[in-house]
Amino acid sequence: MKKQTFKILAKVNKLILPSYTKRRLDLSKATKVQMAIFGWKLYVTKNALD
Numbered sequence: 001m002k003k004q005t006f007k008i009l010a011k012v013n014k015l016i017l018p019s020y021t022k023r024r025l026d027l028s029k030a031t032k033v034q035m036a037i038f039g040w041k042l043y044v045t046k047n048a049l050d
Contacts, residue, residue, distance in 0.1 A: 006048040013041050 017037055025034065 003048065003050065006044055009044045010048045013044055017041060 017040075020030070020034060020038055025038075027035070027038070030038070
C-alpha cells in the first residue's frame, strides 16, 4: 500500500514539478525552494523504488 502511494506521488510530481536535472541546475546555486523541491522528488522516488 505504501509503495503504491509513492508510485502515484512520483507520477504526480513528474507532471507538476519542474525537472532541475534536465535544466542542468547547479545545486550549489539553487535557492531554498528549488532545494526543497529537489529533496521532495528524491524522497518520493527513493520510496517508490524500495
